[in-house]
Amino acid sequence: KILIIGACGQIGSELTYKLRSLYGNENVVASDISYNNLEIVNSGIFEIVDAQDYASVKTCVEKHQIDTVYLMAAMLSATGEKFPMKAWDLNMTSLFNVLNLARDKFIKRVFWPSSIAVFGSTTPTDFTPQYTIMEPSTVYGITKQVGERWCEYYHNKYNVDVRSVRYPGIISWKTQPGGGTTDYAVEIYHEAVKTKSYECFLKADTKLPMMYMDDAIKATVDIMTAKAKDIKIRSSYNLAAISFTPKEIAESIKKHMPDFKITYAPDYRQDIANSWPKSINDSYARQDWKWKHAFSLEDITEEMLFQLNKTYNNISKPL
Numbered sequence: 432k433i434l435i436i437g438a439c440g441q442i443g444s445e446l447t448y449k450l451r452s453l454y455g456n457e458n459v460v461a462s463d464i465s466y467n468n469l470e471i472v473n474s475g476i477f478e479i480v481d482a483q484d485y486a487s488v489k490t491c492v493e494k495h496q497i498d499t500v501y502l503m504a505a506m507l508s509a510t511g512e513k514f515p516m517k518a519w520d521l522n523m524t525s526l527f528n529v530l531n532l533a534r535d536k537f538i539k540r541v542f543w544p545s546s547i548a549v550f551g552s553t554t555p556t557d558f559t560p561q562y563t564i565m566e567p568s569t570v571y572g573i574t575k576q577v578g579e580r581w582c583e584y585y586h587n588k589y590n591v592d593v594r595s596v597r598y599p600g601i602i603s604w605k606t607q608p609g610g611g612t613t614d615y616a617v618e619i620y621h622e623a624v625k626t627k628s629y630e631c632f633l634k635a636d637t638k639l640p641m642m643y644m645d646d647a648i649k650a651t652v653d654i655m656t657a658k659a660k661d662i663k664i665r666s667s668y669n670l671a672a673i674s675f676t677p678k679e680i681a682e683s684i685k686k687h688m689p690d691f692k693i694t695y696a697p698d699y700r701q702d703i704a705n706s707w708p709k710s711i712n713d714s715y716a717r718q719d720w721k722w723k724h725a726f727s728l729e730d731i732t733e734e735m736l737f738q739l740n741k742t743y744n745n746i747s748k749p750l
């Protein structure tokens with residue numbers, strides 16, 4: 432059976448829907464630290480699990496005969512800069528708890544998300560390679576870089592089957608993101624539909640690697656269903672789809688909503704974004720486990736505006 436830790440979060444919730452539809456509700460246990468996504472809580476098996484408490488995770492694993500864990504609980508880049516030690520404790524303790532359960536054979540397989548945040552301002556920014564210099568300048572990025580080393584160590588030393596991808600910024604409409612630097616790319620659609628305007632916390636030309644949620648979920652399922660022999664990288668795979676700037680996403684919205692207005696008021700998150708790559712080379716994922724993305728910026732804008740119009744204005748026609 433599958434356990435998703437952090438099932439109420441932006442990726443965790445959509446992973447929960449997907450895994451429940453793939454494997455059946457009775458084979459998927461969603462968990463989080465609180466009941467803060469009632470749709471997730473009420474649509475299948477749900478448990479309160481504190482990812483930082485080994486006994487809490489182990490109890491849930493044994494109660495439900497879990498063999499696969501998706502660890503989606505973490506503190507992201509922007510919030511992590513406000514609470515550095517909390518970010519370190521949450522992101523690392525939760526990873527050790529799950530890796531140790533795998534080392535001690537309580538579970539068989541682990542998915543753990545890394546991020547393009549592992550790269551820093553000394554990393555080549557264009558088409559960033561799988562293997563390159565990594566000097567992350569955020570606490571979140573440090574936890575992802577160190578987490579990757581531990582995943583590889585547990586695989587090499589204890590033969591733990593842990594698999595990981597470096598997610599770019601992820602865009603979705605069902606569940607709001609929490610405390611990320613790429614969250615502007617989600618907020619902009621909500622504000623476009625609600626107020627036809629958006630004040631962006633990044634500069635107009637801040638290019639970042641991005642991906643639609645459906646592509647991110649596909650990559651997660653693909654790497655976890657691939658044959659173990661095909662997973663040749665046990666730190667974390669570069670994963671890419673598209674890259675764009677706030678200006679470009681605003682232009683794509685204006686094609687549907689000509690009177691949409693964007694203004695720019697960069698804040699502390701600009702420094703974080705400046706330290707990250709503009710685009711990612713994910714050729715190893717495409718070669719080892721046949722990854723390929725599907726959604727372009729136009730596809731994303733169409734889908735986001737359509738879905739959010741239904742949500743906010745009960746309009747069910749494409750804009």
Ligand code: VAH
Nearest residue numbers: 507508546599611612613
């Ligand atoms: C963040 N959404 O902004 C996350 C992600 C690459 C960005 O790691 O922190």
